[in-house]
Amino acid sequence: MKTLAQPIYLDHNATTPPLPEVVNVVCEAMRTAYGNPSSGHRQGEPARRLLQRARGTLQSYLGTPDEQFVFTGSGTEANNLALRSLARHSNCIITSAIEHSSILSSATRIQAKGISAEVIAATAEGEVDLRALRQQLMVHRHAAVSIQWINNETGVIQPILEITALAREHGALVHIDAAQAIGKIDTNIIEELGPDFLSLTAHKFNGPAGVGVLYARQPALIDPLCIGGGQQGGWHAGTENTAGIAGLQHALELRYSELSEAIAHMAQLRNTFEQTVLDLCPWVHVNGRKDQRVCNTSNLCFEDIDGQALVGRLDTLGVYCSQSSACTTGRPEPSHVLLAMGLSEAQAYASVRFSFGVTNTHQEAELAATIVVAEAEHLKRIFA
Template sequence: MHSQIVHLDNNATTRPVPEVVTAIIRTLETDWANPSSAHGFGQNAARTVASSREQVARLLGVQAEQVVFTSGATEANEAVLRHHANLCATLITSTAEHPAVAGYYFQHTPQLVRTVALEKSGRWRLDALETVLSSISGPKLIAFAWANGETGVLQDLVAIKAMAERYDAACLVDASQAVGRVAFEADSAVYLTFSGHKLHGPKGVGVLVQPETLPPVEISVGGGQERGWRGGTLNVPGIVGLGVACELRKRDLNRAITDMARLRDRFENQVMSAIPNARVNGADAQRVPNTSNLTVQGVDGMALVARLEARGILCSQVSACSSGQPEPSRTLLAMGLSRDDAYASLRIAVAVDTRDDDIELAAQAFVDEALFLRAMMGDLV
C-alpha cells in the first residue's frame, strides 16, 4: 500500500473531523449516563441529546421535534417503506435506486412496486412518473435518493413533490448524499433520511425527519424512547458526533459547496483534457458538487480502481454496499450505458478535507493508469 493516501471515496464514507472525534470522546467520558434515567446524570445526557437534535434541525431547516435519531438512513428508510407496505400502498421508484431506498418492497411486496425510467442524464422521467401516478388508485409512496450516490445527479425534488401532491402520494427522500452538499430546507411534506457518516460524523447514527403533514412512522417498538417512535437506549456519543458535524457544516455550508465543486471540476477538466473519449456521466444534469462518475472506454474499471489504490488513490466503481458484486452499475445501465461502458466507469468523490495537491496527484495518477490500461487492452485485441 502506498504511504500517502488520497481518499476520494467520500460517497461511501467520510473521515470524521477532529471536532467530532473530540466531542464523541468527551461524551463517552462525561455524558455516559442513560438519557432516559430520571436522576441528574441521566438528565444531563438528555440535555446533551436535545442540544444535538437542535443542531441537526438547524442544518435541515426543520423543527427539532421532527428529528428522530436512527442507526442510519437504511433503518429510517425501511421503517417508512414498511409503514406504507402495511397500508398496501403502491411504491413508485426507479430501477437505479440504492437497495436501501426501496429494498423492503422488492423483497416483501414486489407486486406493489412500479418503476419509472431515467433520462440519459440520470434524472427521473417526469412524464413517466405522471403516467404511473395517474394509473394508480389507493395509497401511494414515491421513494428516491435525492442525490444519486454513484453519479451525484440530483433529482428534481420540487417537481416530484408537486406531482406527488397532485396525485395524493407520500414522498420518501433519502438525502444521504445531499445533506451538507446542497443548500436547502427540508420540506414539511416529505419523509427525509440521511446517515451521519456521509457528513464527517460517526457511523451507526442517522436521522428520519417526520413530516408535519403526514402520520408519523413508528421505527421500532421498545421502551418509548424518541417519543415512542424508536425504542431502544439512545446512542448518545453518536448523536453528539452527528450534531457537531451538522453544526460545523451549517456554519460553513456555502464555502464547503464552492470548494468541493472547484476540486471536482478541476479533476474532471484534467482527466477530460488528457484522455480522448473520456466521458462524465450525468454532466448534463444538476449534480452535488463533490461527485464525478467517469467512463473511460476500453478500460477495465475494476483494474483501474486497483491500480489507483496501489498508488494511494482510493475511489470506487459502484456504491459501497454493492461493490463486492461483479455486476455493472444499475444506475449507469438505467441511464443507457452499455454493460461494457458501465464496467469502464468509476466514481470519485471529494470532501471538505480534500486538498488541491490531492486532486493534482489523483488526476495525474488517473490519467497515467487509464492510458496504460487502454494501451494494454489495445495490444491484446
C-alpha cells in the first residue's frame, strides 16, 4: 500500500489542530494585547479586556453561575490545582482507576502527605463503579470526589449526574475533569451538576496547547500551586498567557456556535469508520460501553495482534492514531484504563484508539477504515 500524500489525523483526543481563525486571533493578540494585564498604564487595558471577555465566554457557554475561572498552563495543571485544593479541605480523595494520569499521580502525591486516597474500580464497560463510590462515601466522612466526565481512551461518558448527586448527598466536594467533554458534548447541565471545581484545556477543541482552565465555585477553596504576584486573585500567580487565552476564547466561541453540527459531524465519521472496520473484521471489538460514548472516539481491540505494530504500520502509511499506553521506562505499559476494565494485558496491547475531529472529512473516514482493515488483516495473518 502507498503512503498517503495527505495524512489522515485521527488522534484528536491527544490534541487537535488549531483552526486557522484561532491562529489569527492568537497572532493578533500577541501584536495588540501584549501589555501586562496587571500594568496600571493603558497598554495593559487590551490584555485586561481580553481576559474579561474570555471569562464571559466561558461562563456563557459552560453555564456556570459565575465567572470564577483560573487560567492555567494546561489541563494537567488545572487538575493538579484542583486535587491540591480538594486535599486542603477534605481528609480523603475518592477518584477512579480510569482517570487521567494527572489525577492519579496527584492522588498518589497527596497520600504521601498523609491524606488518604481511594481509587475505585471501573466496570467492564468502562464506567466508574457507582456502588464502590457510594461505599467509599459512606466510609469516609469529609471526602472529596474527583471524576472525569469523559474517558480520554475509550470515550465512555461517565454517569456524572449520579456521581455528583451521590457526592452531594454525602457532603463531599466535587471536581470534574471535563478535558474531553468540552466541545464534544452538550454541557448545559453544568449548572445542575454544580461542581466545586471543573477543569478543561483548549487544545482539545481546536484551540492552542498550553492553556487550561479551572472553574472554582468558591475560589477561596483554592490552595495555590503557584505563588508570587497577586495575579488571578492570588489563586494562580504568574503573568497570564493572554494570546493563548484569546485563542481559547475564540476556539470556544467557534465550537459552541455550531456545537450540535460539530457533534453530528464527528459522530457520523466515527460511526462510518467503526462500522466498516467491524463489518469487514468481525474479530475486532469495541472497548467501552458503545451507547454511552462521546461522538468522536473509537477504541478497538484487534484480538491477537500487536496494536503497536498496527499503529506503526498506519503511521508509515499516513494514518495517525494511537495506542493508549504510557511509555514510562522506555517500554510501553499497557493502558491502565483498559486493564481497569478487566482486559488482559494482551488485549490492552492489541487495542488502538481512533479519535475524530471537526476538520476530518467523510472521505478520510472511509479511506482510513479501508487502510486499517487491510493492515489489520495483514498483521492477523502474520501473528496467526
